[in-house]
Amino acid sequence: MKKQASDKNLQNSVEKAKVISVKKKMKTEKCFHYLAETFKAMSDPTRAKIIFALCQEDELCVSDLSNIIETTNSAISHQLKTLRNMKLVKYNKVGKLAFYSLDDQHINNLFAEGLRHVEEK
Amino acid sequence: MKKQASDKNLQNSVEKAKVISVKKKMKTEKCFHYLAETFKAMSDPTRAKIIFALCQEDELCVSDLSNIIETTNSAISHQLKTLRNMKLVKYNKVGKLAFYSLDDQHINNLFAEGLRHVEEK
DNA sequence: AAAACGATTGAACAGTTGTTCATATAATCC
DNA sequence: GGATTATATGAACAACTGTTCAATCGTTTT
Numbered sequence: 100m101k102k103q104a105s106d107k108n109l110q111n112s113v114e115k116a117k118v119i120s121v122k123k124k125m126k127t128e129k130c131f132h133y134l135a136e137t138f139k140a141m142s143d144p145t146r147a148k149i150i151f152a153l154c155q156e157d158e159l160c161v162s163d164l165s166n167i168i169e170t171t172n173s174a175i176s177h178q179l180k181t182l183r184n185m186k187l188v189k190y191n192k193v194g195k196l197a198f199y200s201l202d203d204q205h206i207n208n209l210f211a212e213g214l215r216h217v218e219e220k
Numbered sequence: 221m222k223k224q225a226s227d228k229n230l231q232n233s234v235e236k237a238k239v240i241s242v243k244k245k246m247k248t249e250k251c252f253h254y255l256a257e258t259f260k261a262m263s264d265p266t267r268a269k270i271i272f273a274l275c276q277e278d279e280l281c282v283s284d285l286s287n288i289i290e291t292t293n294s295a296i297s298h299q300l301k302t303l304r305n306m307k308l309v310k311y312n313k314v315g316k317l318a319f320y321s322l323d324d325q326h327i328n329n330l331f332a333e334g335l336r337h338v339e340e341k
Numbered sequence: 342a343a344a345a346c347g348a349t350t351g352a353a354c355a356g357t358t359g360t361t362c363a364t365a366t367a368a369t370c371c
Numbered sequence: 372g373g374a375t376t377a378t379a380t381g382a383a384c385a386a387c388t389g390t391t392c393a394a395t396c397g398t399t400t401t
Contacts (some may be wrong), residue, residue: 116283118284120277121277125302128265131268131272134335135268136263143389144252144253144255144256145390146248153276155242156238159242162241162347166232170390172348173348173350173390176348197348208337209334209337213258214247216326216330274345279378292362295361296378297377297380301380302358316368317368
């Protein structure tokens with residue numbers, strides 16, 4: 100009977116001890132998936148600009164955001180929907196206006212860390 | 221004569237003071253582009269796994285990485301090339317083996333921050 | 342009620358992405 | 372030298388992405 104792929108490959112490891120050790124520490128598939136999703140939220144310049152703007156001001160409406168970022172309402176609105184789906188922003192409707200704000204407290208730290216990284220380069 | 225688009229839109233701002241204030245703080249196009257690129261490096265599960273593994277062990281060769289991550293050598297090698305282009309990993313060739321390691325010190329902090337965020341959810 | 346306005350949405354489009362498969366390269370072993 | 376091994380690579384493919392454009396939906400204004 101054939102051994103499991105992972106076991107079979109273990110025999111062929113170059114540095115078996117390292118492989119076993121890291122395998123033990125590996126997070127779940129779901130964890131890596133969600134981690135990747137989180138980074139993906141900020142992996143587009145338009146979304147990065149939106150998040151940056153919302154770090155400066157608690158609330159901004161769509162047209163002001165598109166003015167600041169200098170692109171169309173439509174493009175901003177589409178990206179805001181993406182960020183909403185990712186639970187990174189929430190919004191507050193007042194008449195015709197939709198005021199968006201950051202929904203995820205932790206994102207500020209993550210974003211600031213990224214910015215620090217970029218500016219130290 | 222027509223005014224500049226950015227000026228024209230400023231007149232139409234819902235909260236002009238906020239718009240002017242945030243506009244003043246905005247980073248350059250290049251900065252946001254690079255910021256997005258940095259996050260993009262970690263926005264794929266396979267790359268996130270590679271980075272995680274290389275946070276646990278200083279150096280790992282391609283076949284051990286593909287064993288740990290449980291995918292093909294080819295897929296890993298392609299992603300390592302992507303990470304190499306982004307200057308996030310470097311490698312050390314020893315005979316047939318290529319030992320990869322993290323090239324960017326700051327990435328550890330950023331990645332750890334992301335992981336903390338995910339695990340607190 | 343009609344017009345104006347802010348925001349949302351869907352379709353379409355080109356561009357990008359990540360994997361697979363087959364092949365290539367380069368070092369080691371027999 | 373020929374076989375084997377570790378890694379790299381190019382082409383192909385389907386899947387996804389971000390913007391634009393046109394149309395729509397609510398709300399407010401006149």
